[in-house]
Amino acid sequence: xxxxxxxxxxxxxxxxxxxxxxxxxxxxxxxxxxxxxxxxxxxxxxxxxxxxxxxxxxxxxxxxxxxxxxxxxxxxxxxxxxxxxxxxxxxxxxxxxxxxxxxxxxxxxxxxxxxxxxxxxxxxxxxxxxxxxxxxxxxxxxxxxxxxxxxxxxxxxxxxxxxxxxxxxxxxxxxxxxxxxxxxxxxxxxxxxxxxxxxxxxxxxxxxxxxxxxxxxxxxxxxxxxxxxxxxxxx
Amino acid sequence: xxxxxxxxxxxxxxxxxxxxxxxxxxxxxxxxxxxxxxxxxxxxxxxxxxxxxxxxxxxxxxxxxxxxxxxxxxxxxxxxxxxxxxxxxxxxxxxxxxxxxxxxxxxxxxxxxxxxxxxxxxxxxxxxxxxxxxxxxxxxxxxxxxxxxxxxxxxxxxxxxxxxxxxxxxxxxxxxxxxxxxxxxxxxxxxxxxxxxxxxxxxxxxxxxxxxxxxxxxxxxxxxxxxxxxxxxxxxxxxxxxxxxxxxxxxxxxxxxxxxxxxxxxxxxxxxxxxxxxxxxxxxxxxxxxxxxxxxxxxxxxxxxxxxxxxxxxxxxxxxxxxxxxxxxxxxxxxxxxxxxxxxxxxxxxxxxxxxxxxxxxxxxxxxxxxxxxxxxxxxxxxxxxxxxxxxxxxxxxxxxxx
Numbered sequence: 001x002x003x004x005x006x007x008x009x010x011x012x013x014x015x016x017x018x019x020x021x022x023x024x025x026x027x028x029x030x031x032x033x034x035x036x037x038x039x040x041x042x043x044x045x046x047x048x049x050x051x052x053x054x055x056x057x058x059x060x061x062x063x064x065x066x067x068x069x070x071x072x073x074x075x076x077x078x079x080x081x082x083x084x085x086x087x088x089x090x091x092x093x094x095x096x097x098x099x100x101x102x103x104x105x106x107x108x109x110x111x112x113x114x115x116x117x118x119x120x121x122x123x124x125x126x127x128x129x130x131x132x133x134x135x136x137x138x139x140x141x142x143x144x145x146x147x148x149x150x151x152x153x154x155x156x157x158x159x160x161x162x163x164x165x166x167x168x169x170x171x172x173x174x175x176x177x178x179x180x181x182x183x184x185x186x187x188x189x190x191x192x193x194x195x196x197x198x199x200x201x202x203x204x205x206x207x208x209x210x211x212x213x214x215x216x217x218x219x220x221x222x223x224x225x226x227x228x229x230x231x232x233x234x235x
Numbered sequence: 236x237x238x239x240x241x242x243x244x245x246x247x248x249x250x251x252x253x254x255x256x257x258x259x260x261x262x263x264x265x266x267x268x269x270x271x272x273x274x275x276x277x278x279x280x281x282x283x284x285x286x287x288x289x290x291x292x293x294x295x296x297x298x299x300x301x302x303x304x305x306x307x308x309x310x311x312x313x314x315x316x317x318x319x320x321x322x323x324x325x326x327x328x329x330x331x332x333x334x335x336x337x338x339x340x341x342x343x344x345x346x347x348x349x350x351x352x353x354x355x356x357x358x359x360x361x362x363x364x365x366x367x368x369x370x371x372x373x374x375x376x377x378x379x380x381x382x383x384x385x386x387x388x389x390x391x392x393x394x395x396x397x398x399x400x401x402x403x404x405x406x407x408x409x410x411x412x413x414x415x416x417x418x419x420x421x422x423x424x425x426x427x428x429x430x431x432x433x434x435x436x437x438x439x440x441x442x443x444x445x446x447x448x449x450x451x452x453x454x455x456x457x458x459x460x461x462x463x464x465x466x467x468x469x470x471x472x473x474x475x476x477x478x479x480x481x482x483x484x485x486x487x488x489x490x491x492x493x494x495x496x497x498x499x500x501x502x503x504x505x506x507x508x509x510x511x512x513x514x515x516x517x518x519x520x521x522x523x524x525x526x527x528x529x530x531x532x533x534x535x536x537x538x539x540x541x542x543x544x545x546x547x548x549x550x551x552x553x554x555x556x557x558x559x560x561x562x563x564x565x566x567x568x569x570x571x572x573x574x575x576x577x578x579x580x581x582x583x584x585x586x587x588x589x590x591x592x593x594x595x596x597x598x599x600x601x602x603x604x605x606x607x608x609x610x611x612x613x614x615x616x617x618x619x620x621x622x623x624x625x626x627x628x629x630x631x632x633x634x635x636x637x638x
Contacts, residue, residue, distance in 0.1 A: 059557060085560075
């Protein structure tokens with residue numbers, strides 16, 4: 001790590017289509033997230049939040065602009081400076097609106113798989129996965145398949161999977177959408193706790209305004225443009 | 236963690252049914268191979284087992300298995316007179332159809348040259364070789380005869396003294412072994428009325444003959460049994476089987492006999508080739524082509540099944556890519572399932588085939604080489620079929636996990 005930023009983006013732009021069908025989904029989006037910082041990205045549907053998240057998540061590269069993770073230049077436009085999949089495996093954790101668990105693996109195995117593909121031994125992966133599930137309060141459902149878990153339990157398993165490899169960046173897209181307010185707040189607080197304990201940068205895309213006090217910084221996105229909320233308020 | 240096994244465990248019923256379906260399909264491919272092998276084995280059974288170095292048959296014919304061949308019985312003595320010939324045997328072969336229990340019964344009648352050939356070379360499952368010149372037979376068990384059973388054929392009754400297994404003609408009929416005399420008796424069985432009519436006709440023809448005009452007493456001979464008349468030849472046989480003495484080149488002896496104007500000579504290999512390229516060639520090729528076609532169909536079906544199985548997991552595969560799983564993990568998931576499906580299918584095909592094939596009317600022979608060959612084909616199909624699924628998996632974007 002060359003500086004204290006977990007994530008840095010420089011004027012990210014994403015354009016879909018061309019000519020008459022051209023759509024600018026993200027326009028000169030710049031954001032710096034420090035280690036241990038928890039950032040909320042707010043905005044209406046279609047504002048480009050998910051596009052931004054998938055760009056910094058190295059899933060959907062931007063048309064132009066640069067992405068740094070942990071101070072390392074990873075993407076410049078669509079050009080990758082490293083093996084993106086391997087980089088995601090080691091440094092990024094994802095949580096989605098839907099839990100997105102693998103249906104044929106138990107809760108424990110869903111967490112284990114993230115560890116094993118990152119080189120952990122089966123035994124070590126099992127111990128770490130069980131610790132995380134216990135920590136998130138679903139240890140007693142470790143052997144259950146996702147179909148046997150409630151939405152909240154599934155989401156906590158997904159969080160455990162995202163945390164499994166001690167990522168330096170956690171990206172969450174509407175992680176509380178399927179949860180009640182109490183569970184939603186618990187998850188947000190959990191992100192904050194992890195960010196602070198593990199010095200990870202956390203970016204959460206959310207519509208949920210009830211737990212905004214948990215975040216260190218608020219960003220708002222509209223028509224593909226990101227602004228800090230203080231700037232939003234000032235304007 | 237073995238994702239392939241975990242996925243199968245989760246969808247065990249569906250996977251088991253798919254494996255069963257593949258297994259039954261492969262069983263048909265295996266069965267076709269077995270029928271193909273059985274036809275070849277049946278066709279070449281006699282030339283392979285009868286223990287002759289070469290066959291003397293009617294001139295310009297292809298021998299008793301391909302067409303009608305008739306040679307005179309004294310050919311045996313002529314053959315024995317050739318230097319180097321150790322043994323010459325009469326051989327009679329024809330097929331009859333009778334009724335038994337209201338159902339058609341086809342018997343390939345084979346005449347053994349008593350007393351030098353009592354059928355010692357025939358692999359018996361029960362009983363003994365022929366013990367006398369008349370009224371005994373050895374029967375293949377496909378004919379449904381029991382040991383000691385009395386079988387009426389023509390005007391005579393034969394006792395089943397021995398049983399064989401898998402002694403089948405190239406047409407798929409069970410073989411019944413008799414002495415040459417009995418085989419001819421069955422072949423030339425004629426109704427009493429037909430004999431009387433023939434004698435009368437002989438007498439009528441004689442009345443207009445110049446010989447009878449000169450010597451009327453000859454006409455009295457015309458009504459005597461045919462075998463007592465020197466002018467009427469003895470019943471002909473199908474072929475003569477020749478074995479040469481140790482150290483003698485059978486080809487040289489065969490060349491000598493082939494020089495005779497009334498016969499043709501085929502070596503054992505020649506007779507074998509004739510059978511394979513003659514009477515069974517079309518069915519052999521048809522089954523061979525059908526087998527190739529079935530193998531292709533099995534490959535296409537397996538590819539589609541594996542592709543569909545991959546499509547069912549496409550979201551999980553996208554998710555694995557998203558969380559950074561290397562391609563080897565995804566490749567292993569699909570390939571291992573393909574191989575397991577092939578392996579289980581092959582095992583089911585073999586296990587079910589072992590129980591089903593013996594019920595087939597014709598022999599189905601599962602030769603080790605054929606099983607190994609099919610195993611290799613299944614392996615190649617499993618791997619090749621996986622490629623379609625792997626191609627789909629490699630092209631899926633991690634983005635799809637978010638949709």
